[in-house]
Amino acid sequence: MSKSSKGRGSGRATLEAVARLAGVSTMTASRVLSQPQLVSSSTRARVEQAVLELGYVPNRAARALASRQSHVIVVLVPSLSNAVFTAVLDGIHDAVEGSGYQLLIGNTHYSAAEEGKLLRTYLQSDPDGVLLPGLSRNPQVGQMLDSLRVPVVSMMDLADSPATLSVGFSQLDAGMALTRHLIGRGYRRIAFVGAQLDERTLRRADGYRLAMAEAGLQDPRLEIMTPERSTVALGAALMRRVLDELPECDAVFFCNDDLAHGAIFHCQRAGIPVPGRVAVAGFNDLPASSLMVPSLTTVDTPRYRIGFEAASLLLDVIAGKAPAARRVDLGFTLRERESA
Numbered sequence: 001m002s003k004s005s006k007g008r009g010s011g012r013a014t015l016e017a018v019a020r021l022a023g024v025s026t027m028t029a030s031r032v033l034s035q036p037q038l039v040s041s042s043t044r045a046r047v048e049q050a051v052l053e054l055g056y057v058p059n060r061a062a063r064a065l066a067s068r069q070s071h072v073i074v075v076l077v078p079s080l081s082n083a084v085f086t087a088v089l090d091g092i093h094d095a096v097e098g099s100g101y102q103l104l105i106g107n108t109h110y111s112a113a114e115e116g117k118l119l120r121t122y123l124q125s126d127p128d129g130v131l132l133p134g135l136s137r138n139p140q141v142g143q144m145l146d147s148l149r150v151p152v153v154s155m156m157d158l159a160d161s162p163a164t165l166s167v168g169f170s171q172l173d174a175g176m177a178l179t180r181h182l183i184g185r186g187y188r189r190i191a192f193v194g195a196q197l198d199e200r201t202l203r204r205a206d207g208y209r210l211a212m213a214e215a216g217l218q219d220p221r222l223e224i225m226t227p228e229r230s231t232v233a234l235g236a237a238l239m240r241r242v243l244d245e246l247p248e249c250d251a252v253f254f255c256n257d258d259l260a261h262g263a264i265f266h267c268q269r270a271g272i273p274v275p276g277r278v279a280v281a282g283f284n285d286l287p288a289s290s291l292m293v294p295s296l297t298t299v300d301t302p303r304y305r306i307g308f309e310a311a312s313l314l315l316d317v318i319a320g321k322a323p324a325a326r327r328v329d330l331g332f333t334l335r336e337r338e339s340a
Contacts, residue, residue, distance in 0.1 A: 013054040021050040034071065034100040071101050073314065074127045076118060078110045078198060084256075084284055084303055085133070088155060091307025092131065099315055101128070110198050110229075112138040119144055129314045135159055135166065136199045151317040155310045156200060158327055165317065167310040167328040171200050174299050174332045175207020178253060178281055181297070181334055183215050187251035187279055191222045193238050193263075194255040195230040201255040204283060208253055222246065230255070235262020239280075243272070251279035251340060257286040260296055264339065268293075279340035285333075294338030302330045 019029040024043060032039050032047040039047075050056070075092060077085040089105065096103060104125060106118035119130075119141055130145070130152045137145065145152055151165060159166040182190050192208045194201045205223070212218040224241060228234055235258060242252055242263075254260040260282030267274045274280050274294055282289060285300035309328055316323055 013056040015056070017054055018047060018050045018056050021054060022046040036100065037098055070126045070128055072104055072125050072127045073101050073129045073131065073311070074119070074122045074125070075103050075105045075131045076108055076115060077105070077133055078108050080105075080107045083286055084301070087303035088133075088307035091304040091309075092311040093307075095308045095311035095315070101315070108133075110196055112141070116140040116144070123148070128318050129153070131155060131310055131314060134199045135164070151314055153310045153314045153317075155306050157203065158329055162326055165313060165323070165326050167313060167330065168306050169301065169330055169332045171203035172207040172210070174283070174301070175204035175253075176211045177207075177332070177334055178283070178297075178299050179208045179211035180215075181336065182251045182253065182279065182281060182340055183211065183217065185251075185279070185340065187340075188217055189219075189222065189246070189249045190217065190251045190253060191224065191242055191246055191249045192253050192255070193242065193259060194223075194225045195228055195234055195238070195259060196255075197225060197227050204255055222249065230258050232258050232262040232265070235259030236266035237262075239263035239266040240270075243278070249278060251275075251281070254280065254282050257282035257284050257289050257296060257298055260298065260339075261286075261288065261292060264292055264294070264296070275338070275340055281340045285335050290335070290337065292339070296335075297337045297340035298335050300333040300335050302332070305330050 015029055016026050019026045022029060024047060028039065028043065029047050032044050036044055073096065077089065079085050092103065104122050104127065106122060108115040108118060116138060123144065127150060129150050132152060132154050133156050135154050135157050153165040153167060156168045157166065157171050158168055179190065190212065192205055194205055209218060224238060235254060238259060239262065242249055252263065254263060260280050263280050264274055272278065282296050282298040285298045289296040289298050309330065313323055313328065
């Protein structure tokens with residue numbers, strides 16, 4: 001690479017060198033990197049090839065200083081292994097792809113302290129927007145968000161306040177719908193089993209309580225809650241506990257499908273018929289749920305669409321567009337199957 005292809009004293013290829021090699025103006029080369037959708041495919045291909053040949057790496061700090069934008073979006077999720085949130089991330093990625101924005105993704109591990117730590121670190125990148133799971137905020141996070149002058153979109157639940165941008169569905173309504181389904185099927189001693197106890201689980205539990213109360217069936221003794229991390233193995237252990245401690249229980253609403261899968265496996269191993277002896281229901285409709293024997297009754301949640309629509313809403317607000325709605329309800333679907 002010639003010295004003229006590098007910045008003076010930096011050893012880095014320059015945007016001007018990329019433009020020369022591609023046969024375009026520096027402004028056009030810059031637009032390919034920041035707003036590729038505004039450039040023809042043939043021009044974009046030439047610039048991208050020049051970038052590869054020269055090993056050009058954009059100077060984001062300089063670009064941010066010039067445009068007053070970092071072209072960075074912060075995304076925090078509770079887990080990078082949970083299929084629920086990998087689907088959300090897929091939707092976010094597809095919405096942002098081609099926009100010129102980069103995602104800065106952090107895993108909070110369901111910890112409010114970790115969420116605050118990550119957010120404090122990532123805000124040093126001066127992001128143009130933030131995507132966060134859920135609605136609850138610890139005081140530390142709330143203070144940081146209040147100090148921001150960038151849009152924040154909450155995902156997975158719906159805000160009551162019109163001032164909050166949110167995309168998702170009502171976790172409370174979904175919890176009520178599944179419980180009402182079980183009641184409608186004739187079950188009366190319906191247990192609720194929750195693990196990890198994140199805000200989404202707690203709102204589903206609230207929906208369960210409301211539905212049980214309206215039917216005159218609420219009994220706090222039917223609830224088993226643990227802060228342990230949700231796994232299939234834990235579901236099997238909790239099902240054993242339900243059968244030991246609540247022998248009169250005729251149905252169990254597990255807060256997610258992982259636990260429900262484990263519960264069915266335990267019943268199969270123990271020779272306990274589902275739903276003959278006890279019905280089992282879950283939440284989220286993971287890919288394996290329709291393949292279980294018996295197939296799992298659960299709530300199908302639009303996880304990919306939540307990610308896609310949340311990121312799309314955020315990009316519109318960053319661009320200065322007035323959103324058609326600040327509270328985007330994507331709904332949920334009750335999947336009535338063999339287990340309940």
